[in-house]
Amino acid sequence: MTPAARLSAAAEVLDQLATGRLPADDVLRAWGKAHRYAGSKDRRAINERVFAVLRARPRLVWRMGEEGGRALVLASLADVDHLSIEEIEALASGEGHALSPLSGDERARLGQPPPDAPDWVQAGAPAFVTEMLKARFGDDWMQEAATLIGTRAPLDLRVNSLRGSVDQAINLLKVDELKPTRTPFSALGLRLPPELAPDVQRMRAFSSGWVEVQDEASQIAAALAGARPDFIVIDYCAGGGGKTLALGAAMRATNGPGFGELGSGSRLIACDVSGKRLDAMASRLERADVAAEVRRLGPNGEGMEDLVATADLVFVDAPCSGSGTWRRHPEGAWRLTEETVKRLSELQAVILARASRLVRPGGRLAYATCSVLPVENDDVAIAFAAAHPDFKPLPIEQAAQTAALTDHARARLGQLAQGGHMLQMTPNRTGTDGFFLALFERTA
Numbered sequence: 001m002t003p004a005a006r007l008s009a010a011a012e013v014l015d016q017l018a019t020g021r022l023p024a025d026d027v028l029r030a031w032g033k034a035h036r037y038a039g040s041k042d043r044r045a046i047n048e049r050v051f052a053v054l055r056a057r058p059r060l061v062w063r064m065g066e067e068g069g070r071a072l073v074l075a076s077l078a079d080v081d082h083l084s085i086e087e088i089e090a091l092a093s094g095e096g097h098a099l100s101p102l103s104g105d106e107r108a109r110l111g112q113p114p115p116d117a118p119d120w121v122q123a124g125a126p127a128f129v130t131e132m133l134k135a136r137f138g139d140d141w142m143q144e145a146a147t148l149i150g151t152r153a154p155l156d157l158r159v160n161s162l163r164g165s166v167d168q169a170i171n172l173l174k175v176d177e178l179k180p181t182r183t184p185f186s187a188l189g190l191r192l193p194p195e196l197a198p199d200v201q202r203m204r205a206f207s208s209g210w211v212e213v214q215d216e217a218s219q220i221a222a223a224l225a226g227a228r229p230d231f232i233v234i235d236y237c238a239g240g241g242g243k244t245l246a247l248g249a250a251m252r253a254t255n256g257p258g259f260g261e262l263g264s265g266s267r268l269i270a271c272d273v274s275g276k277r278l279d280a281m282a283s284r285l286e287r288a289d290v291a292a293e294v295r296r297l298g299p300n301g302e303g304m305e306d307l308v309a310t311a312d313l314v315f316v317d318a319p320c321s322g323s324g325t326w327r328r329h330p331e332g333a334w335r336l337t338e339e340t341v342k343r344l345s346e347l348q349a350v351i352l353a354r355a356s357r358l359v360r361p362g363g364r365l366a367y368a369t370c371s372v373l374p375v376e377n378d379d380v381a382i383a384f385a386a387a388h389p390d391f392k393p394l395p396i397e398q399a400a401q402t403a404a405l406t407d408h409a410r411a412r413l414g415q416l417a418q419g420g421h422m423l424q425m426t427p428n429r430t431g432t433d434g435f436f437l438a439l440f441e442r443t444a
Helices: 003-018 024-034 040-055 057-064 069-079 085-091 104-110 119-123 127-150 166-175 194-202 216-225 242-251 275-288 331-335 338-356 378-387 407-417
Strands: 155-159 189-192 211-213 232-236 267-272 293-296 311-317 359-369 391-393 422-425 435-442
Touching: 003 024, 003 040, 003 069, 003 085, 024 040, 040 057, 040 069, 057 069, 057 104, 057 119, 057 331, 069 085, 069 104, 085 104, 119 127, 155 166, 155 194, 155 216, 166 189, 189 216, 211 242, 216 242, 216 311, 216 359, 216 407, 216 422, 216 435, 232 242, 232 338, 242 267, 242 275, 242 311, 267 275, 275 293, 311 338, 338 359, 338 378, 359 378, 378 391, 378 422, 378 435, 407 422
Parallel strands: 232 267, 232 311, 267 293, 311 359
Antiparallel strands: 155 189, 155 211, 359 435, 391 435, 422 435
């Protein structure tokens, strides 16, 4: 494909994204299967163009005054690639599979600097989210937004301690000519460049269960949750099971009978309302040699009655806006609505209260979201504490005293939590996805 044809393809993909709800990765994958003539370099260039547009979308719409795929691609040539109007016209020639020639209005908009934009456009975030970011991060909100939406996320891996050590996993990755770096916070984390993400399933370290894909923020949250041998642990809202695997590895007794087996008295229960997600978890559990009971919840939390007040740890990774993952899924930023956030925050409060009934006296409750919006995070945790005086805050600094975290993690996470029980991680603060965690301990 010619460079001009790749631009046409990117515009086509962007139009498909605008009319559906599928993630950008899925739409791009489907486009590639439907256009077999496109080689790997073509697909890579189209992918890069689509994600560059998605990350800069508000600025591009502001420049062009419209949201169509063609307009966004053309604007990206000026705003992202900094091409001259003559260079853009050469690519939009109408010849072959190129975009059709520029209209007079397009030429005028592309040939001059864009008009002054409001701060939400400059930040690349929806207007209603901007106000939330200002409330949460104060003067740093613009930098937080820029890294949250405008940067690419690395490929983070968690070494499965049931298989062996981090050094052994590094050596196994070297067999595939990969050179990971250690993550700064998680003692079990390894990091690879983002461009390797599509190839992860081909890695021998992955297929053999030595590593799992898990962002470092999620690894940190699982470590702070404090799962131990002989615990009863419930992964509420388990989803695909990433944290289930991390919790299961932490629960294995060092003197246990074998890899992946739990200590005496231990139980690991993964539950979710989605049977599809739970079914998909089975292969991950098997690959990692982690044993877990899998339960499907009813729409109102049915199915856990026998576990009321029995769990040493309940981990609630609640459904959320996903705003903390926008550097991976930038399309989520412009699909999110204020009404959706309000609905989710109400649901989060219900789920957290429901899950808290499973915690035994003296047990721990962890509330987490992959969000940076206070209405889903701090507000939910504060309201829960006010309504449940039998749950006291558990300081992050105290929970961080675990070998699963580095010395740097203990210092930095304690600093971010400011002595409290709530922790907000972000790409700007911690180099991770945006992830929130609040810890409680039941007193009675």
